Amino acid sequence: MPSYLFQASNPQGAVTNGKIEARSLVEAREALKGRGLFNIQFLQSYIYQATNPTGRPITSEVEAENLDEAEKILVTAGYTKIKFFDSENIGAIREMTIAGSSDGESARRRPTPRQLMGSMARRTLRHKVLWAIGRHLVYLGPLLLWNVVALLHQPLTRLDMFGFACTAIYIPWMILKIVPMVSYHQILDANIWQDWKRMRRYIALARRVRKIMKVGIPEYDLKIREASALASEGKLDEALALMEVVRRNLVKDEAIYLVRLATVYMHAKQYDKQHECMVAALEAGPKRSLEWVDYGTHLARRSRDLAGARSAMVNARQFRMAELVKNAGIKCDGMIALGEKDYARAYSELKTGVEGLSKTATTPIGEYLTTEAKAFLAIAAARLGRKDEAMDLWNEVGPLMIARDDRYIIDDYESAIASIKGLN
Numbered sequence: 001m002p003s004y005l006f007q008a009s010n011p012q013g014a015v016t017n018g019k020i021e022a023r024s025l026v027e028a029r030e031a032l033k034g035r036g037l038f039n040i041q042f043l044q045s046y047i048y049q050a051t052n053p054t055g056r057p058i059t060s061e062v063e064a065e066n067l068d069e070a071e072k073i074l075v076t077a078g079y080t081k082i083k084f085f086d087s088e089n090i091g092a093i094r095e096m097t098i099a100g101s102s103d104g105e106s107a108r109r110r111p112t113p114r115q116l117m118g119s120m121a122r123r124t125l126r127h128k129v130l131w132a133i134g135r136h137l138v139y140l141g142p143l144l145l146w147n148v149v150a151l152l153h154q155p156l157t158r159l160d161m162f163g164f165a166c167t168a169i170y171i172p173w174m175i176l177k178i179v180p181m182v183s184y185h186q187i188l189d190a191n192i193w194q195d196w197k198r199m200r201r202y203i204a205l206a207r208r209v210r211k212i213m214k215v216g217i218p219e220y221d222l223k224i225r226e227a228s229a230l231a232s233e234g235k236l237d238e239a240l241a242l243m244e245v246v247r248r249n250l251v252k253d254e255a256i257y258l259v260r261l262a263t264v265y266m267h268a269k270q271y272d273k274q275h276e277c278m279v280a281a282l283e284a285g286p287k288r289s290l291e292w293v294d295y296g297t298h299l300a301r302r303s304r305d306l307a308g309a310r311s312a313m314v315n316a317r318q319f320r321m322a323e324l325v326k327n328a329g330i331k332c333d334g335m336i337a338l339g340e341k342d343y344a345r346a347y348s349e350l351k352t353g354v355e356g357l358s359k360t361a362t363t364p365i366g367e368y369l370t371t372e373a374k375a376f377l378a379i380a381a382a383r384l385g386r387k388d389e390a391m392d393l394w395n396e397v398g399p400l401m402i403a404r405d406d407r408y409i410i411d412d413y414e415s416a417i418a419s420i421k422g423l424n
């Protein structure tokens with residue numbers, strides 16, 4: 001059962017901090033009210049870099065209701081040059097490969113703020129693999145050097161043979177340590193491209209490695225990916241049965257479960273059901289900048305509810321935003337303007353959003369957000385008569401849109417290009 005940090009006032013009026021276990025935030029709030037507490041605020045952890053009161057730069061985390069409150073806490077404590085960091089997949093980072101086993105909540109260790117900050121600097125597959133190999137070279141390098149020296153000075157001694165044995169043992173162990181990280185990157189990338197055969201191959205690999213190493217990608221995450229594949233293949237009943245297993249046994253946070261279920265319905269192209277899940281997730285979970293931007297973007301897609309999307313963005317901007325969320329919000333503004341046929345504003349917002357996302361969103365999921373923003377930018381450019389720019393952008397992002405069968409984007413782009421040809 002998940003636990004929630006909170007701050008509240010007790011019946012005597014004193015402020016108290018604590019932790020409560022509950023199946024959801026709603027249940028936690030009701031339980032705290034039953035204890036006679038009021039002014040209940042649930043706290044989140046925020047990663048930051050700052051200069052402490054003694055002038056030393058540090059990386060740490062602070063617990064607060066939102067980013068504004070987190071900044072106030074740090075400023076009051078004498079911290080300066082404060083910079084907050086976030087990740088588009090912060091929850092997965094805290095549950096994923098390096099942290100521990102997916103077999104039980106107690107087995108997973110929470111990474112330190114410095115580890116989380118470090119993870120943001122190695123988000124591409126190439127950087128991740130090179131970083132991991134570099135970490136192992138501290139041990140592998142001397143072993144390899146030992147082996148080279150032994151080969152150059154024949155005959156081999158028992159100590160030389162021992163060195164070869166150590167290298168033969170260490171290299172397979174290193175590979176087993178690296179494979180979960182590579183597998184997760186490939187699973188996410190295959191999911192984005194809806195390359196289900198490749199995704200299932202890496203899921204099977206990840207499970208085999210986890211069985212050997214006893215650590216790896218959480219099982220609920222793998223099952224959710226499999227459910228998305230089944231939904232995309234028209235096997236929605238099987239997908240929902242798999243998600244029910246996830247709900248009962250693996251995911252305890254209702255809001256997270258509903259967001260993932262919405263994704264399954266999206267792959268099944270049942271957009272009304274997806275919308276119902278998104279609304280329920282927003283009601284069940286915390287409502288901060290990230291949640292509002294996510295909901296606003298959902299409403300802006302297919303111009304489902306442009307007024308609602310604008311309202312969501314107003315709510316999002318009541319909070320201080322991390323850079324990634326801010327750039328995703330600018331992208332959402334551009335999508336809204338595109339739906340309203342304000343093409344000049346859409347072009348400006350989307351161009352700014354693309355530039356920001358290119359710098360802050362580099363995981364496969366983040367790269368999809370950037371690619372989608374470029375697709376909408378191509379449509380806006382075409383509507384403004386900028387044919388060459390629109391076609392250059394589409395040549396870059398079109399293959400992914402086609403692979404995902406994002407028909408509403410493809411049809412809008414083709415319509416916009418056709419309108420230019422019609423004018424010419």
